Amino acid sequence: MTDTSELVAQLADRVQLLEDKLAIMHIISAYGPAVDSGSAEAVAGLWTEDGVYDVDTGSMSGRAEIESMVRSSNHQSYIHGGCAHLVGPPHIAIDGDTAVATCHSQLVLRDTETGANRVARITANRWEFARLNGEWKVTLRTNRLLDGRAEARDILAAGVTATV
Amino acid sequence: MTDTSELVAQLADRVQLLEDKLAIMHIISAYGPAVDSGSAEAVAGLWTEDGVYDVDTGSMSGRAEIESMVRSSNHQSYIHGGCAHLVGPPHIAIDGDTAVATCHSQLVLRDTETGANRVARITANRWEFARLNGEWKVTLRTNRLLDGRAEARDILAAGVTATV
Amino acid sequence: MTDTSELVAQLADRVQLLEDKLAIMHIISAYGPAVDSGSAEAVAGLWTEDGVYDVDTGSMSGRAEIESMVRSSNHQSYIHGGCAHLVGPPHIAIDGDTAVATCHSQLVLRDTETGANRVARITANRWEFARLNGEWKVTLRTNRLLDGRAEARDILAAGVTATV
Numbered sequence: 282m283t284d285t286s287e288l289v290a291q292l293a294d295r296v297q298l299l300e301d302k303l304a305i306m307h308i309i310s311a312y313g314p315a316v317d318s319g320s321a322e323a324v325a326g327l328w329t330e331d332g333v334y335d336v337d338t339g340s341m342s343g344r345a346e347i348e349s350m351v352r353s354s355n356h357q358s359y360i361h362g363g364c365a366h367l368v369g370p371p372h373i374a375i376d377g378d379t380a381v382a383t384c385h386s387q388l389v390l391r392d393t394e395t396g397a398n399r400v401a402r403i404t405a406n407r408w409e410f411a412r413l414n415g416e417w418k419v420t421l422r423t424n425r426l427l428d429g430r431a432e433a434r435d436i437l438a439a440g441v442t443a444t445v
Numbered sequence: 446m447t448d449t450s451e452l453v454a455q456l457a458d459r460v461q462l463l464e465d466k467l468a469i470m471h472i473i474s475a476y477g478p479a480v481d482s483g484s485a486e487a488v489a490g491l492w493t494e495d496g497v498y499d500v501d502t503g504s505m506s507g508r509a510e511i512e513s514m515v516r517s518s519n520h521q522s523y524i525h526g527g528c529a530h531l532v533g534p535p536h537i538a539i540d541g542d543t544a545v546a547t548c549h550s551q552l553v554l555r556d557t558e559t560g561a562n563r564v565a566r567i568t569a570n571r572w573e574f575a576r577l578n579g580e581w582k583v584t585l586r587t588n589r590l591l592d593g594r595a596e597a598r599d600i601l602a603a604g605v606t607a608t609v
Numbered sequence: 610m611t612d613t614s615e616l617v618a619q620l621a622d623r624v625q626l627l628e629d630k631l632a633i634m635h636i637i638s639a640y641g642p643a644v645d646s647g648s649a650e651a652v653a654g655l656w657t658e659d660g661v662y663d664v665d666t667g668s669m670s671g672r673a674e675i676e677s678m679v680r681s682s683n684h685q686s687y688i689h690g691g692c693a694h695l696v697g698p699p700h701i702a703i704d705g706d707t708a709v710a711t712c713h714s715q716l717v718l719r720d721t722e723t724g725a726n727r728v729a730r731i732t733a734n735r736w737e738f739a740r741l742n743g744e745w746k747v748t749l750r751t752n753r754l755l756d757g758r759a760e761a762r763d764i765l766a767a768g769v770t771a772t773v
Contacts, residue, residue, distance in 0.1 A: 285614045286449045310536040311605045314547050318602035363592040365567035372638035383642050389567050398564040400726040403693035403717050428691040438646035441639045450613045474700035475769045478711050482766035527756040529731035553731050562728040
């Protein structure tokens with residue numbers, strides 16, 4: 282192998298890693314717009330077929346359950362009254378064909394009586410990904426309320442101590 | 446063409462796309478700091494000469510109108526009382542020399558009497574870009590309040606269903 | 610030098626710059642998860658040994674003082690009551706082995722009596738970085754409250770006018 286072709290092979294690996302990081306950002310940045318527009322299939326399509334979305338109030342397994350959440354009367358009342366699921370910039374660690382992203386999210390809800398917005402939830406997020414057939418998908422997203430519970434702090438700590 | 450030079454050409458295309466995505470992020474991440482510091486020319490300079498900023502309360506056409514908004518007594522009272530225009534991580538789709546980015550924004554305002562902050566607005570954002578003379582600029586930004594109106598959900602849905 | 614090897618050298622520089630930008634994002638996106646989980650060493654490790662964290666209420670010099678802030682009873686009461694240090698997407702300017710990133714942050718605190726969240730602080734952030742032994746570290750982070758004071762606007766203006 283010549284020096285140039287070796288350098289090109291190394292560059293290709295570095296570019297692939299950059300693309301992987303932007304692909305993870307692309308998925309996470311789709312969640313808020315998809316869920317706040319009631320795009321149930323687009324939300325569920327971020328996960329693998331049997332992906333899990335584990336939130337404080339229960340766990341959804343597979344795309345059908347995630348779609349049901351988006352179509353639920355509870356979620357529909359949020360989006361028709363005014364809401365924003367704000368997901369912060371993720372801290373990403375990629376390891377071959379799997380990845381973990383750690384971030385915060387906020388749920389802002391509008392009070393339909395007064396028109397005032399309030400921060401209804403602040404949440405610790407852990408997103409786990411796998412690359413399947415060349416495409417990144419969420420295998421497990423775990424959300425825990427930042428209300429003082431240790432579980433939420435544990436999620437955040439795990440995301441940074443492994444990679445800083 | 447040798448194998449190596451072909452691979453290099455492909456790599457150059459992939460690097461260009463990564464650069465384009467970061468350039469779009471760079472523009473969007475400038476908006477909040479520019480507008481909250483009253484940097485009227487820096488705000489307007491994110492747009493093309495005849496770019497449009499379409500918000501619920503009206504539409505600004507061209508840089509002069511965007512600068513006027515920043516210099517308006519209304520906006521000046523926000524920034525001198527305390528405010529934050531928080532723009533979330535964008536979901537970006539690039540197609541050659543045009544691009545669309547979809548995200549949320551929040552306006553947090555400080556009450557100058559009590560010193561308390563409130564989330565005055567939650568907003569759906571659609572940013573349209575064009576590459577002109579090698580530089581990305583905003584051609585149209587459309588903001589709609591997330592207060593239950595269908596238009597805001599439509600903006601968010603369009604941004605994710607086209608690209609997920 | 611052949612045309613191909615020249616092109617490869619140019620590509621390598623472009624890839625390096627992209628990696629640098631993502632490295633800066635990686636550090637900034639670690640702050641919130643680290644500080645909200647009380648990971649004192651992970652927080653302090655984002656800075657250089659003698660790095661400075663300058664906030665409205667005072668300035669911390671060196672990692673030991675930053676760790677002390679995380680371990681302080683004040684900060685511990687925040688994280689055990691429920692809080693989120695939300696850091697927005699940074700606007701990044703890299704110049705060789707130094708970099709500046711400008712963004713907003715928000716502190717959301719949960720009221721332990723009522724369970725309600727409030728936006729306790731909105732803040733202008735300036736992060737200065739240096740590359741040391743191939744690794745980016747924070748040399749100075751300056752935070753100023755967006756409560757109308759000119760200093761906060763100055764921080765934001767400096768970050769965008771230099772790079773737009």
